[in-house]
Every structure is written in C-alpha cells, then in structure tokens.
Amino acid sequence: MTSTPSTSTSAPVAHNAVPPPSAPSAGRSPRIASHSHIKGLGLTPEGFAAIDSAGFIGQTNAREACGVVVDLIKSRKFSGRALLLVGAPGTGKTALALAISHELGAKVPFCPMVGSEVYSAEVKKTEVLAEAFRRAIGLRIKETKDVYEGEITEITPTEAENPLSGYGKTVSHVIVGLKSAKGTKQLRLDPTIYEAILKEKIVVGDVIYIEHQTGAVKRVGRSDAYASSYDLESETYVPLPKGEVHKRKELVQDVTLNDLDAANARPQGGQDIMSVMGSLVKSNRTEITDKLRREVNKVVQGYVQQGVAEVVPGVVFIDEVHMLDIECFTYLNALLESTMAPTVILATNRGQSLIRGTSDIVSPHGIPVDLLDRCLILRATVEGLKLGAGVTDRLAAQGESSSLRYVLQLLTPALILAQLAGRTQIELEDIGEMTDLFLDSKTSAFNLSKGPGFEGGKMW
Known part of the structure; x- marks a missing residue:
C-alpha cells in the first residue's frame, strides 16, 4: 500500500517548526568501509546494467531487478510491500540494498539493521522493529515564514551590568547587520539569539536567516565574496541572497516520524508536535507507547491534509532476517499493513529452515509463508529463462505452482519493462523476465539449498 498525501486549499495550520540541524563538516575524511565503493546500481537510462559500473562487477540480473524496484518506490507503488534478497554469503545482498538507497537519493530515509538487533535488553523486540519503521518514514515540512536573510556585515554585542550580582557584565542585546542584493538592514536582537549565533559559530561574512516568529538562527553558508582560489575546501559558499533582507520565504525541512x-x-517547553521537534531524547533509550505514536500520526495526517507536509515513505533493510522469531514476523506483518508503511528489503542466506521461536514449523528461508507471500524474492544467482505459450497461460501456471499473490505482484514491474520497451501492454517476454528476476518462495529456497554450484548458477 502507498500513502499519497492529499492537498487542500485551506490556510496552513500555525506551527513553529524548528529547522533541521546543519550538515556535518565536509572537511573530515570519509571512513573506508566494506561497501564504500558502492555508488548506485550502475544502470543505463534504459534500465540495463553495465558489466562494471558504480562499484559493481557483474550481478547484472539482480541490479536490473533492483532498478525496477527503485522505479516502483519512486512512483509510490511499492510502499508497504517487501523485497527478499536471497543468496549465499558474499553474493552482494547488502551491496544491492545500499545501492538502492543511493539510487533513491539522500532525501528518502534508509534505515538498515540486522535481525539480531531486536534482541535488546533495553526495550521489547517489537519496539525495535517499530522504531526502525518510523525512522524510515520521512515527513517533508513546507511552510512560509517571515525571515531576515542576508550576509552578516556586523555582530556587535552590547554589555550591561549583571542585575543579579554586582560582579561581571551580561549581554543586554546584540546589533547584527545583514546585507542582501537589494539593501542592508541593522537588527537589534535579543541576547538568546546572540547565544544561538555563537553556538552556530557564525561570523561576519556568513549568510544566515533568522525566523521572525521564533528567533531561530540558521547558517546557510559562507558568502561567495569570500571564496578563495583553492580547488578543494570544506567550506560551502553561497551567493548573496536576492530580494530584501526582510522577506517571506518557503522553508523546507525533512524529519522522520x-x-x-x-x-x-x-x-520540553511546549505541547505542539512541531514546537518540540528539536527536543530529541539524548539520555537512555525510552520505549515509546503505541498511544503516543497514534497521536503523532493524527497530527501528521492533519498537516498533510492542510498541505503543510508530505509523507515520504523510505526503506527499511533487515539483514539476516532469519534471526527474527515468530513474534517479530507477526508484528512485521502488522507494520506492513499500515497506511504509511515504508518499503521493506529483507536479506537471508538460509534455505529451508526452522522458524525461530517455534519447534516444528519449517519454512523457506526461516520466514513464515504469509510474509513470504508479500515479498518479491530477488535471487542473488542467475538461472536460464523459460517462456510459456501465452501471458494468461503463463500466469495461471505460475500461480498454480506458487501463489496468486506472487503472480499479481509480478504485473506492476512487468508493466515497467513493457513501457521501457515502448509498449503499452504486458507481453509474454515481460512476464518471462519477471519470473527470471523475482522468484516465489519455493523456488528460491530450493535454489539456495543446492548451493552456489547448481546448474546454471553463477556467483560473483
């Protein structure tokens, strides 16, 4: 299921949204990790995988299938559904999931975890899963506010005697000069705003904006008038703001549920959902109640209906999913049925396996059959393609051997392939390619149980 925000022409509800924290400094060298070389799926505009591209070598079928999934996610046709990556260790399951996140872009939340993480001594197993799902559901807030924006030309604090004691002085107010493309303005600001300026390490020459209503200060970057001749720098240079210093500006911020x-x-400090957005919990981990989440959902839905916010379903990646037990799988099914559920990518290297938490239930990949029916199973090994006599006959035969739900889930990605080929209807070759890329649970478990040396298989 997918959540498509509705738009209303009524006036936006009033709220005081705190701008998101500034990005970390780019001056620090990135850590070299196992999958640092993965930059994307390495697909052509037509959806075909190059042999060596974006950090991948080979695994073309799997990458092309993931490209179809990326298109489905971007078109909001895959939310609340699951993709299962199946393959022996080292076949690139985690790399494929990471590549999908790169293809979706930084604005789409991506929350990776390992199945064993749910066994925490601090909170319940279901709470760990619920938190992962909520981290993968973004909320893009758009609002128009009165702001003062410009390049800082002056920061002059004015001191006065401390009224609480006879020793020392305190800042009574601060004079800040701002310059834009159409003029300059000198502002007399509260001492608390001066504290925010010091906290953001703002100096003369920086471009900032100050919200008129809340006094929140945001550093945009360094004015490009101060740009040096260095080829590489950690500083971000921005042009002088256009228009007047005092203006109405649309602010966009991305948070998660x-x-x-x-x-x-x-x-802390307020009861409105948006006014306390920045007061994130920094102490010991707190278990959040379902009642609180329902209240947050109600407020979020209100903002969506008012046109103030947009829900952005992201991706949850659960590696070693066979480590989850029957209680987690049951809860996972319930989470997938939510109207704001993200896309779920599961990965496992098990074949026929006992479901954890049971004593006698054996299932493909150690996953309950009802959850497998929700999955498009993407193999990490390649087999030959087989075609039937016709689309209807092919679907009927496939549904008879696997499940009707599996066959129905093949139709949307098959249509994407048909459109890439310039057709408006699904042909037999599209169904054939889909069954080659996405497997039913019985076939994937059988292939995995045969190991990397099975006939027609190839490992990278």
Missing part, C-alpha cells in the same frame, strides 16, 4: 516520537516522549 521517529524524530517526532522521540521529541514527544519527553516534551
């Missing part, structure tokens, strides 16, 4: 949950678990 888990950010809102955590902020409201221990609210």
Whole structure:
C-alpha cells in the first residue's frame, strides 16, 4: 500500500517548526568501509546494467531487478510491500540494498539493521522493529515564514551590568547587520539569539536567516565574496541572497516520524508536535507507547491534509532476517499493513529452515509463508529463462505452482519493462523476465539449498 498525501486549499495550520540541524563538516575524511565503493546500481537510462559500473562487477540480473524496484518506490507503488534478497554469503545482498538507497537519493530515509538487533535488553523486540519503521518514514515540512536573510556585515554585542550580582557584565542585546542584493538592514536582537549565533559559530561574512516568529538562527553558508582560489575546501559558499533582507520565504525541512516520537516522549517547553521537534531524547533509550505514536500520526495526517507536509515513505533493510522469531514476523506483518508503511528489503542466506521461536514449523528461508507471500524474492544467482505459450497461460501456471499473490505482484514491474520497451501492454517476454528476476518462495529456497554450484548458477 502507498500513502499519497492529499492537498487542500485551506490556510496552513500555525506551527513553529524548528529547522533541521546543519550538515556535518565536509572537511573530515570519509571512513573506508566494506561497501564504500558502492555508488548506485550502475544502470543505463534504459534500465540495463553495465558489466562494471558504480562499484559493481557483474550481478547484472539482480541490479536490473533492483532498478525496477527503485522505479516502483519512486512512483509510490511499492510502499508497504517487501523485497527478499536471497543468496549465499558474499553474493552482494547488502551491496544491492545500499545501492538502492543511493539510487533513491539522500532525501528518502534508509534505515538498515540486522535481525539480531531486536534482541535488546533495553526495550521489547517489537519496539525495535517499530522504531526502525518510523525512522524510515520521512515527513517533508513546507511552510512560509517571515525571515531576515542576508550576509552578516556586523555582530556587535552590547554589555550591561549583571542585575543579579554586582560582579561581571551580561549581554543586554546584540546589533547584527545583514546585507542582501537589494539593501542592508541593522537588527537589534535579543541576547538568546546572540547565544544561538555563537553556538552556530557564525561570523561576519556568513549568510544566515533568522525566523521572525521564533528567533531561530540558521547558517546557510559562507558568502561567495569570500571564496578563495583553492580547488578543494570544506567550506560551502553561497551567493548573496536576492530580494530584501526582510522577506517571506518557503522553508523546507525533512524529519522522520521517529524524530517526532522521540521529541514527544519527553516534551520540553511546549505541547505542539512541531514546537518540540528539536527536543530529541539524548539520555537512555525510552520505549515509546503505541498511544503516543497514534497521536503523532493524527497530527501528521492533519498537516498533510492542510498541505503543510508530505509523507515520504523510505526503506527499511533487515539483514539476516532469519534471526527474527515468530513474534517479530507477526508484528512485521502488522507494520506492513499500515497506511504509511515504508518499503521493506529483507536479506537471508538460509534455505529451508526452522522458524525461530517455534519447534516444528519449517519454512523457506526461516520466514513464515504469509510474509513470504508479500515479498518479491530477488535471487542473488542467475538461472536460464523459460517462456510459456501465452501471458494468461503463463500466469495461471505460475500461480498454480506458487501463489496468486506472487503472480499479481509480478504485473506492476512487468508493466515497467513493457513501457521501457515502448509498449503499452504486458507481453509474454515481460512476464518471462519477471519470473527470471523475482522468484516465489519455493523456488528460491530450493535454489539456495543446492548451493552456489547448481546448474546454471553463477556467483560473483
């Protein structure tokens, strides 16, 4: 299922959204990790995988299938559904999931975890899963505010005698000069805003904006008038803001539902959902109640209906999913049925396996059959393609041997392939390619049980 935000022409509800924290400094060298070389799926505009591209070598079928999934996610036709990556260790399951996240872009939340993480001594197993899902559901907030924006030309604090004691002085106010393309303005600001300026390490020459209503200060970057001749720098240079210093500006910020949950678990300074967004929990891990999450959902839905916010379903990646037990799988099914559920990518290297938490239930990949029916199973090994006599006959035969739900889930990605080929209807070759890329649970478990040396298989 997918959540498509509705738009209303009514006036936006009033709220005081705190801008998101600034990005970390780019001056620090990135850590070289196992999958640092993965930059994407390495697909052509037509959806075909190059032999050596974006950090991948080979595994073309799997990458092309993931490309179809990326298209489905971007078109909001895959939310609340699951993709299962199946393959022996070292076949690139985690790399494929990471590549999908790169293809979706930084604005789409991506939450990776390992199945064993749910066994925490601090919170319940279901709470760990719920938190991962909420971290993968983004909320893009758009609002128009009165702001003062410009390049800083002056920061002059004015001191006065401390009224609480006879020793020392305190800042009574601060004079800040701002310059834009159409003029300059000198502002007399509160001492608390001066503290925010010091906290953001703002100096003369920086481009900032100050919200008129809340006094929140945001550093945009360094004015490009101060740009040097260096080829590489950690500083971000921005042009001088256009228009007047005092203006109405549309501000966009991206948060997750888990950010809102955590902020409201221990609210500080206000009761409005958006006003406490920045008060994230920094102490010991707190278990958030379902009642609180329902209240957050109600407020979020209100903002969506008012046109203030947009829900952005992201991706949850659960590696070693066979480590989950029957209780987690049952809860996972319930989470997938939510109207705001993200896309779920599961990965495992098990064949026929006992479901954890049971004594006698054996299932493909150690996953309950009802959850497998929700999955498009993408193999990490390649087999030959087989075609039937016709599309209807092919679907009927496939549904008879696997399940009707599996066959129905093949139709949407098959249509994408048909459109890439310039057709408006699904042909037999599209169904054939889909059954080659996405397997039913019985076939994938059988192939995996035969190991990497099975006939027609190839490992990279």
